[in-house]
């Protein structure tokens with residue numbers, strides 16, 4: 249695996265790949281590589297000639313400096329995992345390389361950032377789009393792979409690619425889960441043993457909503473989940489939401505066509521904030 253820290257050097261290397269008309273697949277990550285990331289890498293390798301992964305813990309998408317500081321950083325292990333997954337290129341830039349000056353971009357996200365993660369983490373998606381746009385500019389024309397685990401991010405990136413006519417095809421990849429249903433996440437290693445044991449309640453809550461979506465109104469289902477989660481002192485629920493899969497607007501009335509909706513959850517487990525979502529279609 250070739251490792252680049254400099255965007256200029258990466259660009260020169262990719263110029264040659266582009267000249268040869270080879271297909272470039274790109275997986276942006278914040279590192280602490282796990283099986284969820286590796287499923288994106290695997291898909292990228294199978295659908296492209298060259299697989300590029302980036303690792304960059306993007307400061308401007310953290311609305312909480314403490315969260316940024318304690319975000320796990322495991323570059324040596326990450327390199328070993330990416331190498332054994334046969335990734336071709338790792339781009340691991342410094343903060344100065346991506347942001348020589350503090351970024352000032354402001355994106356219009358058409359209200360997709362007004363709900364759920366956007367509502368609870370002000371500025372988060374503007375920060376995500378800021379870094380993704382800069383990374384896309386470096387990588388150039390490519391297939392880019394994103395996980396459904398961060399579904400709202402996926403919708404917002406699709407939106408910005410269309411809005412700015414970026415030469416990037418976005419592909420989504422299903423969420424990888426642990427055997428007990430917990431969505432794989434870099435943050436999972438921050439959980440205590442007790443919190444880790446309790447964590448599958450998030451996925452169970454999503455399954456509860458999915459199972460009952462035809463019998464109970466969204467408000468009642470959300471209330472049930474709130475009561476259940478709040479009865480466990482390890483958790484602090486941020487939100488449980490049922491929202492349209494494309495425009496992310498929350499469903500208020502009884503849902504006629506569950507295929508068009510997903511259920512989303514975000515909660516603190518101790519100090520660790522976890523998110524998850526699933527489709528309501530059968």
Ligand code: AMP
Pocket residue numbers: 276277278279283284285287288393394395396397398421422423424425431432433434
């Ligand atoms: P992150 O490093 O958390 O920014 O994630 C990098 C990419 O991996 C994003 O597109 C995520 O949606 C995706 N991802 C993270 N966790 C999972 C998972 N459990 N299954 C599939 N994709 C994931």
